[in-house]
Amino acid sequence: MDDVWNNFDLVVRAFGMTVGLFLAAGIASLAVGLPLAAMRVGPVAVMRRAAATYVTLVRNTPLLMVFIFVVIALPRIDITFKSIESFQEDAFGQVFISAYFFRATLALSLYTSTFVCEAVRSGINSVPLGQAEAARAVGLTFGGTMTQVVLPQALRATVPPLTSVLIALLKNTSVAAAFGIIEAAARMKYFNNRTTEDVQVFLLFALVYVLLVEVVSAASLVLERRWKAAR
Amino acid sequence: MNTSNILFDAPGPKAVVRHRVYTVLTILALVGFVLAVLLRLDRNGQLAYALWEPFVTPEYVQAIWGGLLDTLKMAFSAIIGALVFGLVFGVGKMSEHRWLRWPSWVVVEFFRAVPVLLMMIFLYFAYGLGKDAVLSSYWCVVIALTVYNGAVLAEVFRAGVLAVPRGQAEAAYAVGMRKAQVMNLVLLPQAVKIMLPSIISQCVVALKDTALGYYISSPGLTFVGKQIYGEFQNQVQVAIVITAIYVVVNLILSAIATWVQKRIVGEKKALAPTPFGITDADTGATQGGGRI
Incomplete structure (x- = not known):
């Protein structure tokens, strides 16, 4: 354990990477998942079908296989995302996004966006039919029905399933360990290789994960309480 | 549940035309994507037997x-x-x-x-x-x-x-x-x-x-x-x-x-465990979110 305490900055940086992946992939999956959900419930049949096919395919693929596609298979057809590195050197300077980080974020977002889509869709589906009918009956326009009646309720109903999706994403960032990212799981492997006190090292890393998960669920609980309304 | 009833009315003539345009554009985009993938695979010799x-x-x-x-x-x-x-x-x-x-x-x-x-x-x-x-x-x-x-x-x-x-x-x-x-x-x-x-x-x-x-x-x-x-x-x-x-x-x-x-x-809705740590989720919307 001394080894871990003496190199604690490595642990902090590894969890920083975990959180960084979580934030980057979380934002990207929301950005992809919301339009996907819109396509999935929209009026255009082809879009509905296309989105449904994408969601079914990716949801049933193990995340590890998505990683293999992005990290191992894409370079075979000359897609390495190396251009991202060279572009930044003169653009940002300080914040450096490596091709590894980008690929891991891409794989995580491709996977998670399908679950975001399903969570949002279930939120929209949970709004009782009568609500929209009543809104139309009192003469609200389509825009009014959506913004005043359907979406506010759908948004509230989306928080709990979206939270479980984001928590799963937080845990799924560990898969990046197998593809060249030194995040928490890879760092634990590094310490496990050097010590005999595997159990203590594992407990330390596991408890930090538990803490991070608690932070996410506490944040969602705050949102849910704030948005709670009598139904 | 049929979401189309909630979110929009039956389309009128203008909307029907607009939807057709979207349909064609989507199909074109999809076909283009598939073609691009195939071309890319072919150019890198990945379709070789x-x-x-x-x-x-x-x-x-x-x-x-x-x-x-x-x-x-x-x-x-x-x-x-x-x-x-x-x-x-x-x-x-x-x-x-x-x-x-x-x-x-x-x-x-x-x-x-x-x-x-x-x-x-x-x-x-x-x-x-x-x-x-x-x-x-x-x-x-x-x-x-x-x-x-x-x-x-x-x-x-x-x-x-x-x-x-x-x-x-x-x-x-x-x-x-x-x-x-x-x-x-x-x-x-x-x-x-x-x-x-x-x-x-x-x-x-x-x-x-x-x-x-x-x-x-x-x-x-x-x-x-x-x-x-x-x-x-x-x-x-x-x-x-x-x-x-x-x-x-x-x-x-x-x-x-x-x-x-x-x-x-039967027709009862599927069970879903509450998301982690959330105890007062009474929205009933946890189903369909899917477990990961």
């Missing part, structure tokens, strides 16, 4: 079949273990004794929050390597999946028992049954019926997570795939074939879950 040949060569097909069997065995053992684990701790969480309830709660919440891969790495490096190794990588995967899925199933069991109407337990107590009898003879049998679809869809999760064994070189589909692309340098083709196998097996499992839901459970 030699790279696909292993998947029609009997020895390699047999190796992949063996990998699939290993994967299924791992997933199956893990689910059996997870059912026992979930039953013990799910019932433990509902116990009236604080000394039982609290440890069960801690165990369930801990294993739900720890990534499966972290668990596998720990088991492998602590007990699977070196002279005094007691676990093969196969068992590291099975144990890690057992405790994770067990913790999730514990919540499913709890939700299932709570979903049995209260009058059932009250009636059982009224005819003089003891606590254990009420649980074993009245509540659990009815709860299992409600839980079946959730349990089957948890099998999909377990099956998908067996792929993580790749990191600790456990047997299974991903391991066979790694060997094949190590030999032929056909990463793209292996990724496509192995993924297709996973998707097909998972779709079969999902179809079984839907069938069971229709045949045995």
